[in-house]
Amino acid sequence: xxxxxxxxxxxxxxxxxxxxxxxxxxxxxxxxxxxxxxxxxxxxxxxxxxxxxxxxxxxxxxxxxxxxxxxxxxxxxxxxxxxxxxxxxxxxxxxxxxxxxxxxxxxxxxxxxxxxxxxxxxxxxxxxxxxxxxxxxxxxxxxxxxxxxxxxxxxxxxxxxxxxxxxxxxxxxxxxxxxxxxxxxxxxxxxxxxxxxxxxxxxxxxxxxxxxxxxxxxxxxxxxxxxxxxxxxxxxxxxxxxxxxxxxxxxxxxxxxxxxxxxxxxxxxxxxxxxxxxxxxxxxxxxxxxxxxxxxxxxxxxxxxxxxxxxxxxxxxxxxxxxxxxxxxxxxxxxxxxxxxxxxxxxxxxxxxxxxxxxxxxxxxxxxxxxxxxxxxxxxxxxxxxxxxxxxxxxxxxxxxxxxxxxxxxxxxxxxxxxxxxxxxxxxxxxxxxxxxxxxxxxxxxxxxxxxxxxxxxxxxxxxxxxxxxxxxxxxxxxxxxxxxxxxxxxxxxxxxxxxxxxxxxxx
Numbered sequence: 266x267x268x269x270x271x272x273x274x275x276x277x278x279x280x281x282x283x284x285x286x287x288x289x290x291x292x293x294x295x296x297x298x299x300x301x302x303x304x305x306x307x308x309x310x311x312x313x314x315x316x317x318x319x320x321x322x323x324x325x326x327x328x329x330x331x332x333x334x335x336x337x338x339x340x341x342x343x344x345x346x347x348x349x350x351x352x353x354x355x356x357x358x359x360x361x362x363x364x365x366x367x368x369x370x371x372x373x374x375x376x377x378x379x380x381x382x383x384x385x386x387x388x389x390x391x392x393x394x395x396x397x398x399x400x401x402x403x404x405x406x407x408x409x410x411x412x413x414x415x416x417x418x419x420x421x422x423x424x425x426x427x428x429x430x431x432x433x434x435x436x437x438x439x440x441x442x443x444x445x446x447x448x449x450x451x452x453x454x455x456x457x458x459x460x461x462x463x464x465x466x467x468x469x470x471x472x473x474x475x476x477x478x479x480x481x482x483x484x485x486x487x488x489x490x491x492x493x494x495x496x497x498x499x500x501x502x503x504x505x506x507x508x509x510x511x512x513x514x515x516x517x518x519x520x521x522x523x524x525x526x527x528x529x530x531x532x533x534x535x536x537x538x539x540x541x542x543x544x545x546x547x548x549x550x551x552x553x554x555x556x557x558x559x560x561x562x563x564x565x566x567x568x569x570x571x572x573x574x575x576x577x578x579x580x581x582x583x584x585x586x587x588x589x590x591x592x593x594x595x596x597x598x599x600x601x602x603x604x605x606x607x608x609x610x611x612x613x614x615x616x617x618x619x620x621x622x623x624x625x626x627x628x629x630x631x632x633x634x635x636x637x638x639x640x641x642x643x644x645x646x647x648x649x650x651x652x653x654x655x656x657x658x659x660x661x662x663x664x665x666x667x668x669x670x671x672x673x674x675x676x677x678x679x680x681x682x683x684x685x686x687x688x689x690x691x692x693x694x695x696x697x698x699x700x701x702x703x704x705x706x707x708x709x710x711x712x713x714x715x716x717x718x719x720x721x722x723x724x725x726x727x728x729x730x731x732x733x734x735x736x737x738x739x740x741x742x743x744x745x746x747x748x749x750x751x752x753x754x755x756x757x758x759x760x761x762x763x764x765x766x767x768x769x770x771x772x773x
Contacts, residue, residue, distance in 0.1 A: 289439065294306060294308055297368065324418040327358050329367070329371040330383055344446050345383070350364075355390065362386055365578055397411045401509060403511075423451070452474060452476055454477065457508060458482070463484075464485065469488075481501050481502065494737060502572060511525060512524050544563070557589070617656055635672070658722040660755055670741055670742065677762055677763055680742050684731070691709060691744055693745075
């Protein structure tokens with residue numbers, strides 16, 4: 266499946282890396298044997314602009330292709346990007362390809378049809394990092410300063426490999442056709458320092474990778490919502506002393522390692538039970554192997570499993586990783602207008618809504634509406650809680666408020682708002698699990714964006730409906746006053762269509 270990417274890579278591909286024409290230079294190929302199977306790696310160097318845009322940099326990488334691969338003769342297949350740990354840094358790519366993780370995926374590609382894939386393994390030079398942060402410190406702030414040349418080059422390499430415009434060079438140097446790579450099934454996995462790189466890569470390019478697995482690392486705490494757009498499996502040892510792994514505490518609010526990141530994403534999570542957001546996987550039980558509905562997973566190995574053991578051997582220690590990883594496909598982008606009129610609204614004679622857009626109200630979820638200030642009207646008919654039902658004879662006035670919010674107990678992917686008259690303008694903005702704004706505010710306009718109904722139950726004013734589609738499942742919505750005056754939105758009913766916690770992948 267061919268996708269056209271509109272999401273720019275953080276800092277690098279959006280600016281500096283695109284300024285330099287990239288090149289690939291072939292190197293001497295390498296051979297390896299794993300589980301009595303011969304594995305051949307095509308080796309090359311990728312040169313492009315550095316992260317700062319002040320010059321060029323080069324990264325060496327290996328590419329393993331399916332044994333019977335002939336360019337242009339197959340249906341597109343996945344690509345697995347492997348990011349190595351600190352011990353494989355240097356100028357000898359054999360240190361990378363002879364690690365168990367790339368060997369595992371290369372072997373699976375040769376022997377298991379369901380896991381057939383291109384495997385790409387770049388190498389960081391000695392003393393360098395995928396993400397510029399000390400790996401003992403746990404969750405960090407992702408900034409331009411943490412974005413290294415090696416991550417910049419890897420992002421650029423991924424873009425180069427999937428671009429059919431580069432086919433002449435790709436065939437000449439690597440023997441592959443970009444059209445043979447399924448760009449809806451790009452995966453990234455990493456160990457230790459490379460696990461930091463995996464968290465960083467997913468946060469840097471939300472929606473680019475179909476799924477990710479990171480063993481013994483941590484990630485950017487300021488990119489939690491971006492990370493949640495990609496199905497993610499975190500694996501870590503309970504007593505890891507190299508990359509500490511700990512839940513947040515009052516003295517350390519970020520925690521450390523995988524546990525720190527997962528608890529920041531879901532504050533209700535600890536390492537004792539699954540939550541609505543996070544599935545806790547038992548490494549010793551294959552019967553609880555995660556499936557496609559489990560989009561955020563944590564596996565913890567007990568005391569006795571060292572950092573090196575977990576990071577280097579997770580592909581065999583933890584069952585189900587292959588089936589889970591390859592089950593994911595990035596959903597095709599669907600153009601959905603974020604704001605528009607409700608198509609239909611049905612109510613009974615007393616003013617109780619029966620359905621919105623043909624959806625029974627029993628299948629919708631109501632929110633809890635709050636104002637930054639007490640509503641100006643003393644009349645209890647205008648209290649905020651009146652908007653939190655399906656009764657068109659109740660209402661809540663937002664007059665003279667800078668904004669008001671409705672929060673839902675679960676994520677929703679569409680919000681239906683019914684208000685008096687439909688003569689107000691302003692902005693809608695989605696909210697995350699903590700009530701923080703997500704994405705840019707989206708303007709709505711009186712009259713044009715409303716369905717006008719014949720229902721007149723509250724103050725004999727016309728009930729009008731408007732629909733907001735947030736860019737990703739949201740836990741709430743903020744309605745903000747327009748640029749030219751106060752908010753006048755008088756809510757009669759605010760509800761939403763429940764959504765999965767994560768955007769579900771397309772099934773193959």
